[in-house]
Amino acid sequence: MGEFSRPASSKQINSLRLLAVLFFAISCVFAFIATVVEDVFFLRLATEAMIFGGLALSVDLLLGITGLLPLGQALFFGFGAYAAALILKNWTVSIWLVLLACMLSSALVGLVAGLIAIRSKGVYFALISFGLAQVVSKIVFNTVELGASDGIIGVPNAQILPGLSSGQPTVFFLFALMFIALVYSLLNYLMKTPYGRQLIAIKANEHRVAFLGFNTWRFKLSAFVLAASIAGTSGALYPMLRGFVSPELMFFQVSGNAIINVIVGGTGTLIGPLYGSALLTGLRSVVGSFTPHHQLVIGVLFMIVVILFPRGIIGYLAPMLDRRCQKGQGTVQQEARGG
């Protein structure tokens, strides 16, 4: 169960806020140190973690908040990446315009996919979302105009402001960090509104929501479109970082990794998926440099985390922090709630 489902008065939200502040603080400190020691590799890797963090946030909005398992979220991530690559290759435009175009177009793609997928429930929704991503990735894989299996290479840098471009590692890391902070704040805000609470209610008991007079389909579809837009805009940052896009970005591996990032970090906590993405993107790269079997290592690690911390790292830490705070204040408040 997502942590936002707890009573608004609960301390839980406060410890989550603390962990969120910590995340962004660590990121800034990291950027400073990496810039001072001029470590381009880790700056680039951390930027990638942020980009996949955006995808993870979109997955958490569906899985952790609304209760929909999106097995094909990479479809929108890949769509955004291709759209950005094509725009940057053909026109010289600023990053803002590229992101705006990707945000809107991936929302549109999300609307079409959502109209197909949202009518189905549970495992059927998951499979349709998976199927859609498979179909589109295969089409892209076979389309010569999109570079087929090679994808699109040589994507130029995008200008952020005069003198600042996506080619500068620190600048682009901070840009990605800012983007993620924005998306996180938006979602965090929505969880305090009747709209967001309604999504949580749908996850908790969709059947009853209809009898409260709310059209669950509309809420789910809008969440799906928002998630697609977040995934697409995150994806748009990818070619700016790596200079290329390939059909692999739409493959199940990317969707699956995003779900693992969310679950390891803490489903439904929003900040957890960002921790998960940072941790696992780093780990994949580091382990990958020692052994080609890094997926195996990640797989085993995933199992261990799921067994030891079924609510994920943040889902485990947040209630613990709360209990510590409460003991510090000398109050014994409903221990049962933490369990």
Added chain:
Amino acid sequence: MDKAILKVEELSVRFGALTAVKRVGFEAQRGHITSVIGPNGAGKSSLFNLISGAIRPMEGRVLFDGRDTTGFNAVQMVSAGLSRSFQITNLFFELSVHENLRLAAQFIEHGRGLFLPTQRSRLANNRVDELLERFALRSRADELAGYLSHGEQRRLEIATALACNPKMLLLDEPTQGMSLTDTQETEALIKELASDDLSILLVEHDVELVMNISDHVVVMHQGEKLAEGTPLEVRANPQVQAAYFGEVRGHAHA
């Protein structure tokens, strides 16, 4: 304005070979407590499902508040002013009592403030306060619904259905599993709730309760309407006595 708020005509639904509701028709008057009684499996909940838009009728019509609402879904029925509770407690168990009620009360904002912080929905928040008070749930407001006692959950079930400020409230066995005191309190509460602005349709196993508070009683048996009338008329009906009261007495003594 029509005196009858709800008219059901020749309503039928089948589940495979079983006809759960067979050409049932009755009227419920504005401001009245109308009750549906009948033995287990008589089709009472199915009738509720048909009226509240949970399932579609195969034949017949439902007329609510001057409109033909046949085939309306649950959302449309709530918008028309008809809300229901469930026989099997149907709450957001992982959410707090306050949040359960706030979600339900949000309906009266009619889509306003959907993207503003929840505290800004004044109407809904006032409604929640009112309900916490009325259903004696104030002290449990921050507790998760799943941690409430059975009696409290049944109270919350009614309060949740009431939160959208309906014209008609359908209560499916509200006192099921309640202690004697809780049942008596609920009886008094239902009686209080009925007013010119709120008509009540009640399914209840507790015959004494029904006879005490109902203006009109419909008796169902094996999917069909067996009889209807005032509590006294129904009680005196020999068919009803044979099919229903005998059986319930038997249960009570068992």
